[in-house]
Amino acid sequence: MTGDTGRVPEIAVDERAARVRFRRALTLMAFTLLVPGSAQLIAGNRDIGRVAIRVWLLSLVTLVAGAIAIAVHPPLGLRLALNADVMLAARLYMLVGAVAWAALFIDAWRIGQPLTLRLPHRRAIVGVNGILCFSVAGTLLFGAHLAAAQRDFLTIFADGDLGAAHDGRYNVLLLGGDSGADRWGLRPDSMTVASVDAQTGRTVMIGLPRNMQNFRFREGSVMDKQFPKGFNCDGCYLNGVSTWAEDHTDLFDSDHPGVDATKMAIEGITGLEINYWVMVNMKGFKRLVNAFGGVTLNVRQRIPVGGLGSDVTGYIEPGKRKLNGHDALWYARSREGSDDYSRMARQKCVMTALLTQVSPKQALTNFQEIAEASSAMISTDIPGGALSDFVQLALRARKENVSTVSLVPPKVNTAHPDIDLVHRMVANAIDRAEGVKKAPAKKKSGKATGKVTGGAKGSRNDGYTANETDDVAAAC
Numbered sequence: 001m002t003g004d005t006g007r008v009p010e011i012a013v014d015e016r017a018a019r020v021r022f023r024r025a026l027t028l029m030a031f032t033l034l035v036p037g038s039a040q041l042i043a044g045n046r047d048i049g050r051v052a053i054r055v056w057l058l059s060l061v062t063l064v065a066g067a068i069a070i071a072v073h074p075p076l077g078l079r080l081a082l083n084a085d086v087m088l089a090a091r092l093y094m095l096v097g098a099v100a101w102a103a104l105f106i107d108a109w110r111i112g113q114p115l116t117l118r119l120p121h122r123r124a125i126v127g128v129n130g131i132l133c134f135s136v137a138g139t140l141l142f143g144a145h146l147a148a149a150q151r152d153f154l155t156i157f158a159d160g161d162l163g164a165a166h167d168g169r170y171n172v173l174l175l176g177g178d179s180g181a182d183r184w185g186l187r188p189d190s191m192t193v194a195s196v197d198a199q200t201g202r203t204v205m206i207g208l209p210r211n212m213q214n215f216r217f218r219e220g221s222v223m224d225k226q227f228p229k230g231f232n233c234d235g236c237y238l239n240g241v242s243t244w245a246e247d248h249t250d251l252f253d254s255d256h257p258g259v260d261a262t263k264m265a266i267e268g269i270t271g272l273e274i275n276y277w278v279m280v281n282m283k284g285f286k287r288l289v290n291a292f293g294g295v296t297l298n299v300r301q302r303i304p305v306g307g308l309g310s311d312v313t314g315y316i317e318p319g320k321r322k323l324n325g326h327d328a329l330w331y332a333r334s335r336e337g338s339d340d341y342s343r344m345a346r347q348k349c350v351m352t353a354l355l356t357q358v359s360p361k362q363a364l365t366n367f368q369e370i371a372e373a374s375s376a377m378i379s380t381d382i383p384g385g386a387l388s389d390f391v392q393l394a395l396r397a398r399k400e401n402v403s404t405v406s407l408v409p410p411k412v413n414t415a416h417p418d419i420d421l422v423h424r425m426v427a428n429a430i431d432r433a434e435g436v437k438k439a440p441a442k443k444k445s446g447k448a449t450g451k452v453t454g455g456a457k458g459s460r461n462d463g464y465t466a467n468e469t470d471d472v473a474a475a476c
Contacts, residue, residue, distance in 0.1 A: 018117070018118050018121065021112075021113065021116055021117055021121070022117060022118075022121040022124075024112060025109070025112030025113070025114065025117065025121075025125050026125070026128065028042070028043065028108040028109075028111055028112050029105065029108050029109065029112070029128060029129055029132060031108070032101075032104050032105050032108040032132075033105075033132055033136070035053060035056060036052045036053070036055075036056045036100075036101055036104050037049040037050070037051065037052025037055075037056060037104060038053060039104070039107070039108040039111055040052065040104065040107060040108075040111070041053065043111045044107060044108075044110075044111045045107075052100070059097075066080075075388055075392060078387075078388035078391050078392065079388045081150070082154065082384065082387040082388050082391070083154075083384070084151050084154040084155065084384060087147045087148075087150045087151035087154065088147075088151055090143075090144075090147045091144045091147035091148050091151065092144075094140045094141070094143045094144035094147065095140075095141070095144045097140050098136075098137040098138075098140035098141045098144070099137070101136050101137060101140065102133045102136070102137040105129055105132050105133045105136070106129070106133065108129075109125065109126075112125060114126070145368075146367065146368060149367075149368050149371045149372060150367075150371055152372075152375050153371035153372075153374050153375050154384055154387075155375070156374070156375055156378055156379060156380060157380060157382055157383060157384040157387065158380070158381050158382065158383045158384070159383060159384065159385075160383035160384075160385055160386075161383055161385030161386060162383065162385060162386035162389050162390075163275060163383075163386070165198040165275070166272070166273045166275065168197065168198050168199070169195050169196060169197055169198060169430070170195075170196045170198055170275045170276070170390075170393075171193055171194070171195050171196075171272045171273060171274050171275050172193070172194045172196065172274070172275060172276050172277065172278060172382075173191070173192075173193055173262075173263055173266060173274045173276070173277040173278070174190075174191070174192045174193070174194055174277075174278050174280070174351075175188040175190070175191055175259065175262065175277060175278065175279045175280065176188065176189050176190030176191075176280055176282045176285075176347075177189065177279050177280060177281050177282060188210070188239055188242055188258075188259075188262055188279070189210060189239060189282065190210070190282070190344075190347055191207070191208040191210065191238065191239070191262070191266065192205050192206065192207050192208070192347070192348075192351070193205070193206040193208070193270060193272060193274070194206075195272065195430055196393055196397065197433070197434065198393070200396055200397075200400060201393040201394065201395070201396030201397035201398075201399075201400060202397065202400045202401075202403075202433050202434070203355075203397050203400070203402050203403070203433075204402075204403045204404070204405065204429050204430050204433045205351065205352075205402060205403070205404045205405075205472070206270055206272075206404075206405055206406070206407070206429070207344045207347075207348065207404065207405070207406035207407065207408070207467060208238060208266060208269065208270075208406075208407055209238065209340055209341065209344065209406075209407065209408050209414050210237060210238055210239035210340065211237050211238070211239075211340060211414055212237065212238040212269070212407070212414045212417060213231065213236060213237055213238075213414065213416070214230050214231065214232045214416050214417065215230055215231055215238070215265060215268060215269050215417055215419065216230045216231075216268045216269075216419060217230075217231070217265050217267075217268040218264045218265075218267040218268045219268070221264040221267075221268075222251050222252060222260075222261070223241070223245070223261050223264045223265065224264070224268070226251070231265065238262075238265060238269075241258075241261045241262050241264075241265045242258030242261060242262050244261065245257040245258045245260065245261035245262075246258045256379075256381075259277055259279060263277055269407065269417070269419065269422060270407075270422065270423070270426050271422075271423040271426060271427070272426065276380065276381055276382045276386075277380060278378060278380040278382065279378065279379045279380065280377055280378055281376075281377040281378075282329065282333065283329075284373065284376050284377030285325065285328075285329050285332075285377060286324070286325025286326050286328065286329045287325060287369075287372075287373035287376065287377060288325070288370065288373040288374060288377060289323070289324065289325035289328045289329070289354075290324055290325040290369070290373070291366050291369035291370040291372075291373045292354065292357075292358050292362060292363075292366060292370065293362060293366060294322045294323055294324050294325075294328070295322070295323055295328050295353045295354055295357060296320065296321065296322045296323075296353065296357060297320075297321060297323055297328070297331060297349060297350065297353055297476070298319075298320055298349075298476055299316055299317065299318050299319055299320075299321050299331070299455065300318060300452045300455055300456070300457060301318055301452050301454070301455045302315040302316065302317060302318060302455075303315060303330060303331050303334050303346075303455050304330075304334050304336035304337060305326075305327065305334065306330070307336070308335060308336050309336070312336055316330065316331055328350060331346055331350065331455070332346055332347045332350045333347075334346075334455070337454060338453070338454025338455060338456075339454055339460055340408075341406070341408045341409065341460055341464055341467060342453055342454030342455060342456040342460070342464055343454070343456075344406055344408065344464070344467060345406075345456035345457070345458070345464035345465070345467045345475075346454075346455055346456050348404050348406075348466045348472055348476075349456075349466055349472065349475075349476035352402045352472040352473055352476065353473075353476070355397060355398060355402065356398055356402075356473060360395070401471040401472075401473070402471070402472045402473065403429055403432065403433045403469065403470045403471070403472070404429075404466060404467060404468060404469055404472050404475075405425050405426060405428075405429035405467075405468050406464075406467035406468055407422050407425065408463075408467060409460060409463075410460075410461060410462070410463055411425065411463070411468075412425075429468075432470055433470070457476075
């Protein structure tokens with residue numbers, strides 16, 4: 001018998017050593033994943049390791065402290081998410097973090113001495129390292145992209161903080177812009193004032209017809225001086241105020257003379273002082289609805305899609321429908337077989353549905369699409385510092401009924417409006433929303449509850465229910 005039976009074969013020793021080296025290399029990468037810089041502190045450049053660990057600890061403490069602060073005071077989270085400077089800092093931090101963390105993984109691979117590993121182990125280490133690099137860096141880069149999208153979205157808002165409410169309410173002018181080959185510029189085709197209670201968020205939507213004539217502007221305003229007897233020229237309609245102002249920009253100290261002139265008109269008509277305005281490009285509106293995942297509406301009649309007469313390409317069929325952006329836009333804008341006032345009623349149904357149906361979860365899930373769609377279709381003078389306050393009001397408003405009053409026939413003669421009557425209608429609607437006045441009792445001879453015209457409940461002669469109600473959702 002030859003050889004030493006107590007001696008371990010050399011092949012077993014080599015195998016055990018190879019496994020140890022392989023486990024060591026894997027451990028270094030695991031340490032880098034859990035505590036960036038720990039691999040360098042153990043077996044590499046300790047100065048780099050110390051710096052990386054300190055940065056990681058500082059980041060961890062900041063995130064935990066921020067999470068606790070937001071849990072205690074949720075509005076803080078909104079303020080941070082809606083601050084352009086915070087989004088810029090977050091984007092830069094994540095970009096640098098992605099590169100630095102990937103570099104630490106590569107260095108951990110180097111420290112693991114891959115050339116001393118067996119070929120299968122070496123391939124496995126390269127694969128694991130690559131997966132970790134791309135996963136961690138990719139996640140941070142995607143986060144940086146979202147921060148950039150959010151910051152781009154925030155750039156549409158003006159500088160400054162939230163201004164004072166007027167009589168306890170914020171009055172925001174919502175303008176639907178329409179442009180085309182035969183129309184100069186971007187003109188307001190849909191005009192609504194959202195009067196929002198500064199405490200509860202309870203909202204009253206005041207609809208103004210685009211064909212209103214012979215109205216006075218806010219007293220003492222630029223337009224009031226140009227038209228002291230009212231906007232009474234030939235073909236002068238409410239939606240033409242913007243075009244007139246854009247042709248006389250020298251009269252306005254503003255980057256948006258058309259919007260400012262329209263605001264002067266609506267302040268004169270309603271008697272309200274407008275805090276802010278928002279212009280929505282109606283052709284881009286469908287992108288926003290798609291970003292929200294669609295909107296569910298009660299379609300009362302077939303709604304033509306595509307235009308007027310021979311341009312009609314299809315219909316939105318009656319029933320409870322979840323509409324995409326294209327169909328939601330046509331539901332709100334279709335005029336075939338309808339009239340302007342029925343269309344105004346449908347538009348209020350769309351706005352109310354979006355307010356009540358879009359949840360914070362949906363907004364977060366589709367954040368990137370919503371931010372990109374909003375940046376492309378909205379212009380406004382709302383200051384960035386007011387965003388968190390308005391978001392909180394919107395969340396409260398979801399729990400409240402939305403009221404409406406529309407300055408349309410049969411109550412209002414749009415060719416020669418009784419402005420005193422209009423002011424009373426607006427004031428009464430706000431008083432009812434605030435509980436100061438009770439809603440008037442319904443008369444038996446009132447609106448025909450079963451009649452539907454142009455897709456809206458009611459008729460031009462009797463009035464459309466969604467144009468004047470204390471609960472728009474029920475009227476739709």
